[in-house]
Amino acid sequence: MSPATQAAVVTGAASGLGRAIAHRFAREGIRVALWDVDLAGVQRAAAEIxxxxxxxxxxxxxxxAVRAAWVATKAALGVPSILVNSAGILGPSAGIASYPEEQWHRVLDINLNGTFRCCQAAVPDMLSSGYGRIVNIASIAGKDGNPNVAAYVASKAAVIALTKSMGKELATSGVLVNAITPSASETPIFGDLTDERRAKLLANVPMARMVRPEEVAELAFWLASPACSFSTGATFDISGGRATY
Ligand SMILES: NC(=O)c1ccc[n+]([C@@H]2O[C@H](COP(=O)([O-])OP(=O)(O)OC[C@H]3O[C@@H](n4cnc5c(N)ncnc54)[C@H](O)[C@@H]3O)[C@@H](O)[C@H]2O)c1
Incomplete structure (x- = not known):
């Protein structure tokens, strides 16, 4: 399947990793549907492309809304053969005893349930065509854990588990499902990063720097391509050496 015949959906494409991934796909001639709750942001990103x-x-x-967007995307660009789930939030920073329960539900509803909803919208058409690539942006935090962001960590561990389940379920269908686990990248997800917070985020990263969105986009592009042909349900590290498994 050549990129020029393909369409992709990238969620969270107004900003950060999703925006970089949309740019990377478009560079190969892939038609990209940029999905985001931030309409002005996603229109800006689409205009750049x-x-x-x-x-x-x-x-x-x-x-x-997700189902309607899938239908509208098909009408505008053709049936997408690629879905990248990048939309996500960090949620508040709070110890478990005081973590606000409504925020717990909100983080899970976006990061985990949102990923599930988008997969559910995409999979039937991918199964009909016998080909698809789904890339879920999880996080190294979902493997290692980070303190004071329990909902985020739990949501990302669950996205890794969802990826494993879907990978096995769809293994002989032509639809491959993989996850990426980046370490910290300096995107708007952190709000205003203080030097102290930046130092904490880098403390466990042997390469001692943030991952650039373009580096994550490169891995996402490969996982979304036919060149990725014998990996599914897998979790791909991009953490500057932080991951130990
Ligand atoms: N930046 C990092 O350090 C880092 C590290 C590991 C994993 N990640 C993951 O990468 C993904 C992208 O993060 P980012 O750094 O690009 O953050 P970002 O804040 O720059 O972008 C996230 C995008 O998701 C969108 N979004 C939020 N809620 C939404 C909703 N309900 N519906 C649709 N869109 C919604 C936002 O509007 C925003 O444009 C997230 O899933 C995040 O957890 C980020």
Missing amino acids: GAAARAFAVDITDTA
């Missing part, structure tokens, strides 16, 4: 891109306002906590 040009004619190969379309912006869609989609809140991935809303099942009907």
Whole structure:
């Protein structure tokens, strides 16, 4: 399958990793649907990319909106053979005893349930065509754990588990499902990063720097391509040497 015949959906594409991934795909001639709850942001990102891109306002906590966006994307760009789930939030920083329960549900609803909703919208068409690539952006935090962001860590561990389950379930269908576990990248997800926070984020990273969104995009592009042909349900590290398994 050549990139020029393909369409992709990238969620969270207004910003950070999703935006970089959308740019990377478009560079190969892939038509990209940029989905994000931030309409102005996603329109800006689509305008940067040009004619190969379309912006869609989609809140991935809303099942009907996700399904409608999939239908609208098919009408605009053809049936997508690629889905990248990058939309996500960090949620508050709080110890477990005081972690606000409504925020716990919110983080899970975006990071985990949102990923599930988008997969559910995409898989039937991918199964019909006998080909698909799904890339879920998890986090090294989902493997290692990080203190004071329990909902985020739990959501990312669950995305890794969802990826494993879907990978096995769809293994003979032509639809491959993999996850990426980046370490920290300096994107708007952290808000204003203080030097102290940056130092903490880098403390466990042997390469002693943040991963660049373009580096994550490179891995996502390979996982979304036909060149990735014998990996599914797998979790791909991009953590500057932090991961130990
Ligand atoms: N930046 C990092 O350090 C890092 C590290 C590991 C994993 N990740 C993961 O990478 C993904 C992208 O993060 P980022 O760093 O690009 O963050 P970001 O804040 O730059 O981008 C996230 C995007 O998701 C969108 N979004 C949030 N809620 C949404 C919803 N309900 N519906 C649709 N879109 C929604 C936001 O509007 C934003 O544009 C996230 O899943 C994050 O957990 C990030």
